[in-house]
Amino acid sequence: MYLYMAIYLDYASTTPTSKCVLKSMQKFWSNDFYNPSAIYPEGRKVAIEIKKAREKCAGFLDCRADNIVFTSGGTESANMAVLGVINACKLDKPHVVATMFEHPAVSETLKLLESTGQIEVSWVKPEEITGAIKPETVLVTVIYVNNEIGSVQPVREIGKFIKKYRHDHNTIYPYLYTDACQAIYLPINQETMNYDLLTLDGSKIYGPKGVGLLYIRDNVKVSPISNGGGQEAGKRPGTEPVPLVVGLGEALVEAKATKDKEFKRLKELKNYFIELLNASKINYSINGDIDKSSPHIINICIPGISSEFAVIALGEKGVMCSAGASCSNLELKMSSRSVSAIGKTECAESSIRFSFGRATSKGEIKKVVKTLLEFVG
Amino acid sequence: MYLYMAIYLDYASTTPTSKCVLKSMQKFWSNDFYNPSAIYPEGRKVAIEIKKAREKCAGFLDCRADNIVFTSGGTESANMAVLGVINACKLDKPHVVATMFEHPAVSETLKLLESTGQIEVSWVKPEEITGAIKPETVLVTVIYVNNEIGSVQPVREIGKFIKKYRHDHNTIYPYLYTDACQAIYLPINQETMNYDLLTLDGSKIYGPKGVGLLYIRDNVKVSPISNGGGQEAGKRPGTEPVPLVVGLGEALVEAKATKDKEFKRLKELKNYFIELLNASKINYSINGDIDKSSPHIINICIPGISSEFAVIALGEKGVMCSAGASCSNLELKMSSRSVSAIGKTECAESSIRFSFGRATSKGEIKKVVKTLLEFVG
Numbered sequence: 001m002y003l004y005m006a007i008y009l010d011y012a013s014t015t016p017t018s019k020c021v022l023k024s025m026q027k028f029w030s031n032d033f034y035n036p037s038a039i040y041p042e043g044r045k046v047a048i049e050i051k052k053a054r055e056k057c058a059g060f061l062d063c064r065a066d067n068i069v070f071t072s073g074g075t076e077s078a079n080m081a082v083l084g085v086i087n088a089c090k091l092d093k094p095h096v097v098a099t100m101f102e103h104p105a106v107s108e109t110l111k112l113l114e115s116t117g118q119i120e121v122s123w124v125k126p127e128e129i130t131g132a133i134k135p136e137t138v139l140v141t142v143i144y145v146n147n148e149i150g151s152v153q154p155v156r157e158i159g160k161f162i163k164k165y166r167h168d169h170n171t172i173y174p175y176l177y178t179d180a181c182q183a184i185y186l187p188i189n190q191e192t193m194n195y196d197l198l199t200l201d202g203s204k205i206y207g208p209k210g211v212g213l214l215y216i217r218d219n220v221k222v223s224p225i226s227n228g229g230g231q232e233a234g235k236r237p238g239t240e241p242v243p244l245v246v247g248l249g250e251a252l253v254e255a256k257a258t259k260d261k262e263f264k265r266l267k268e269l270k271n272y273f274i275e276l277l278n279a280s281k282i283n284y285s286i287n288g289d290i291d292k293s294s295p296h297i298i299n300i301c302i303p304g305i306s307s308e309f310a311v312i313a314l315g316e317k318g319v320m321c322s323a324g325a326s327c328s329n330l331e332l333k334m335s336s337r338s339v340s341a342i343g344k345t346e347c348a349e350s351s352i353r354f355s356f357g358r359a360t361s362k363g364e365i366k367k368v369v370k371t372l373l374e375f376v377g
Numbered sequence: 378m379y380l381y382m383a384i385y386l387d388y389a390s391t392t393p394t395s396k397c398v399l400k401s402m403q404k405f406w407s408n409d410f411y412n413p414s415a416i417y418p419e420g421r422k423v424a425i426e427i428k429k430a431r432e433k434c435a436g437f438l439d440c441r442a443d444n445i446v447f448t449s450g451g452t453e454s455a456n457m458a459v460l461g462v463i464n465a466c467k468l469d470k471p472h473v474v475a476t477m478f479e480h481p482a483v484s485e486t487l488k489l490l491e492s493t494g495q496i497e498v499s500w501v502k503p504e505e506i507t508g509a510i511k512p513e514t515v516l517v518t519v520i521y522v523n524n525e526i527g528s529v530q531p532v533r534e535i536g537k538f539i540k541k542y543r544h545d546h547n548t549i550y551p552y553l554y555t556d557a558c559q560a561i562y563l564p565i566n567q568e569t570m571n572y573d574l575l576t577l578d579g580s581k582i583y584g585p586k587g588v589g590l591l592y593i594r595d596n597v598k599v600s601p602i603s604n605g606g607g608q609e610a611g612k613r614p615g616t617e618p619v620p621l622v623v624g625l626g627e628a629l630v631e632a633k634a635t636k637d638k639e640f641k642r643l644k645e646l647k648n649y650f651i652e653l654l655n656a657s658k659i660n661y662s663i664n665g666d667i668d669k670s671s672p673h674i675i676n677i678c679i680p681g682i683s684s685e686f687a688v689i690a691l692g693e694k695g696v697m698c699s700a701g702a703s704c705s706n707l708e709l710k711m712s713s714r715s716v717s718a719i720g721k722t723e724c725a726e727s728s729i730r731f732s733f734g735r736a737t738s739k740g741e742i743k744k745v746v747k748t749l750l751e752f753v754g
Contacts, residue, residue: 006419013415014616017406029394029585038390038699039685040692042383072449072587075605075615105605105614112604203616208406210449210587210618226602227489228452228482237482238452239391239580241587308416315417322415 006318007364011204011357012147012182012297013322017247018206018358024250025208025243036240037231046242053249057213060252061198063190069214069235070245074181074201076225077214078105080236081177081197084222085139086119089173095120095136097129099153100341101146103179110141126153130161137174144198145182148324148338148353149288150297152186153178159194175220181205181212184255185263185295196220200252202244206358207251211244266295266356269365273298273354276369282376287339287351296356299324299339301347302376307336310352310376317371322353383695384741388581388734389524389559389674390699394624395583395735401627402585402620413617414608423619430626434590437629438575440567446591446612447622451558451578453602454591455482457613458554458574461599462516463496466550472497472513474506476530477718478523480556487518503530507538514551521575522559525701525715525730526665527674529563530555536571552597558582558589561632562640562672573597577629579621583735584628588621643672643733646742650675650731653746659753664716664728673733676701676716678724679753684713687729687753694748699730 028049034040036047051065058065071077086094098110100123113119122132129140140162142153159176166172175196180188181204187193198215202208216222216235228237277284277300287299302310307323314321324336340348354368405426411417413424428442435442448454463471475487477500490496499509506517517539519530536553543549552573557565558581564570574597578589593599593612605614654661654677664676679687684700691698701713717725731745 010412010415010417013412014410016408016410019407022406029399030396031393033391033393033586034697035387035390038387038697039688040387040697042692042697072453073615073618075603076449078605079603103605105603108604108614203618208618208620209410209616210621226452226456226482227485228455228480237485238450239586241450241580241585243585244587311416315419320411320415320417320419 006320007368008320009354009356009360009364009368010320010322011360012353012355014203014209015206015357017208018251018254020254021207021247021250025247028243028246033242036242037229050240050242050245053246056249056253057200060200060256061188061190061215063215064218066233067215067217069216069232070240070248071212071214071236072210073203073212074103074179074199075105077199077201077212078103078179079109080214080222080225081199082106082109082139082141083225085175085177085197085220086113087223087225088221089138091136091138093118093120093136094138095122095134097122097124097132097137097140097174099124099126099129099142101151101153101338102141102143103147103181106141106143106179126158129158133162133165133174135169139177140174141177141179144178144180145186145294145297146288146338147182148336149299149342150182150293151288151338152183152292152294155195156187156193163194172219172221182294182297185259185266190215190217197222202248202251205251205255208244208247211241211248213248262358263295266360269356269360269362270295270298272362273365273369276366280369280373282372285347287336287344287347288342297353298355299336299351299353301339301344301351303346303350305350305376307349307351313375314352314371317374319368319371322355323351324353383697384745385697386731386733386737386741386745387697387699388737389527389730389732391580391586392583392734394585395628395631397631398584398624398627402624405620405623410619413619414606427617427619427622430623433626433630434577437633438565438567438592440592441595443610444592444594446593446609447617447625448589448591448613449587450580450589451480451556451576452482454576454578454589455480455556456486457591457599457602458576459483459486459516459518460602462552462554462574462597463490464600464602465598466515468513468515470495470497470513471515472499472511474499474501474509474514474517474551476501476503476506476519478528478530478715479518479520480524480558483518483520483556506535510539510542510551512546516554517551518554518556521555521557522563522671522674523665523715524559525713526676526719527559527670528665528715529560529669529671532572533564533570540571549596549598559671559674562636562643567592567594574599579625579628582628582632585621585624588618588625590625639735640672643737646733646737646739647672647675649739650742650746653743657746657750659749662724664713664721664724665719674730675732676713676728676730678716678721678728680723680727682727682753684726684728690752691729691748694751696745696748699732700728701730
């Protein structure tokens, strides 16, 4: 299609829908297209397919299918988790603990409620989370894998602390919410990871675009954030988009089957990338702690360059990468919020995120470093 | 696939995705799958496709593309219209005028805000709308075609009255919102129809499932109902589901090209259905004013039958129809809110909705009446 050989290293931005997922969706568009709420046999058949898809999703988290709510994607799931928990609690001014690395779907929601005085928010570094919890805290929100720099947060340990806190204080709060959209290669079992709410997004995990899920543990109080028909057990109204929901289930079956192998492969690729960078004359530093990051994301600072220039220049040579989160590109200056948040403000506008996926190979990485050298070497 | 010849007369519940729509979406799943916010050429190319899709949608309403916001479907659009307008207005206790026939996405949203005292709602018959408007009224909401009985409301005339009211009172309020999910066969041009906000849903118009749009006229104040990235000009965050958005554009191009012809054809089919019913021994009445209803919906009351029994019995014989809105089936008793709203409470649980679409033929209708006769004749 292109005159150059394009190399896609922007998997954290979005992934292609896998062939298996596409195939699983196919018959639900125009053949078994029925409304799953309909009571004739064809409708009930479709309802069973939604049930199966829900079970597949639950299989990825090792949780009960009833705890899965289908949404339109990560943004809606995050909004529902945050707003839903705050709206459902009976406190006058609930308190939320949030890391400085949260996705805008979380941080912008919190900032809005903070600005109107409806809630109090403690914006903290991950290591400060446990110390920030107080009696009014209803929610702790921790992005599992930061979408810009790939840092992995110790969700399991934070969850363990929170569970003990709730037990010791004889309270149902705080809940632990984690955005796991970028965490498909990491441990995610609900029992062991100790989260109460969790978000996944189809478009980041080789699933369909326009669908996601919110895991809600039993007895966790979450108000719906929209109103309408009684779908999704009253938690999220609107006729279920059957093909998307089926595709999400399929994507998570694939993700589960391949995660360990992919973790290892992507980690090797990342190490290879670092080796090549080190062997080159490129003056760079890695943003974030490389030992505590997801194998599919590497974010590097190249002093003196402009992120925007670099991404455009690389793009013209067929290398697709990003300055940070794609969703901020339209509105804001090309600046990484997460790079700033880790204290490397001088790097916020001089960084590039490369993110790897199923098609990424050593050959591609070699070419990317070579291309990078052409204008920063 | 089935041992009997199934007849689908539940198009108001959901439509199959058309072949053209499916084809238009195809390459955006796994080939041109890029994030439209990305600044490399492949991403910008996808952004252009979204722009084209927005223009196609605008073509259906004869409005500017900038006035179209993509959503996950009718329910989200309706929630955004209602909550967005209420949240954006500066009044202490805004007033809303709503017909008694609104879709639950509207009526449930209003009831919730009414129950907490945040707003005042006048629930009225369509003819009472103009008289119910007062200085505090920020929104008038009128479902264009009722999804259960097919009644068409005089949106154009109500809009004309509201425009004059705003002009005479030198105020920007009230806005007129209309749910047009079932109104694809009717006049919908923005200029002549005088609405300020309008909802369409992909899954009701042979488009993809999981996508819809909200039309918002210039200068109409609507707060976003979720927070996150700055997509959709800051009005609706979340990475755009490109295939769905492209498919929605295609569906509306098809709908525009076929609407006049389909209006005529469906009206003939409906008349034929009525003729056959009249010629049969079935004791029935039509719910709603047949002369003021969409050609694709007919809702009949058969005294003494149970809606649920009828829909199941017909379903077992291969005729797919509905007792009312599908979305209420899971939660509520099989009862039509709209049939009750027109004062035929005795018919609320004894009515059946048949809704026609592209594949509906005279032969199908003949068979349906024959099937109906088998157990109510």
